[in-house]
Amino acid sequence: MRILLVAGALALTLAACQTAQESAVDAEFTCREAGLRPGTRSYDRCVNAAYNSNRRQADQAASQVAVGTAAALVGGAVLGAATAPRGYYYRCNAWGCW
Incomplete structure (x- = not known):
């Protein structure tokens, strides 16, 4: 699953970029x-x-992809932490759990 997410993020990043020569x-x-x-x-x-307009648009697209990728990674980490089993991480005894 992680490989699929990384491959998707890389593909989006490369798709949003336009080289200076193409511009x-x-x-x-x-x-x-x-x-x-x-x-x-x-x-x-002209x-x-x-x-300049093309470069500005390419830079904006690249930064939007970077923000989207970062948000996806943070969301995946939060989701992974939320669904992790908790019994392994806590020890309980007569005085409470830690």
Whole structure:
């Protein structure tokens, strides 16, 4: 079960990441589709703005995945602790349990 959770968390983390090269290619494609010509000042501004937007979105997605993974791990630990058998951990005698 743990292996399945770790594999799922790793897959989500990798799916949310976009490399800098992918961001740059996507930015160039977006600006060409908008009708701007490569080499012009407006094209360069468009590429820079689109690249920064892509990187910001990738960073936000990666941090959301990290928070979700951390919450899942904490939730699993809490659930595991709540369902653990208690008889093994406590000793009782005439004066009480500890």
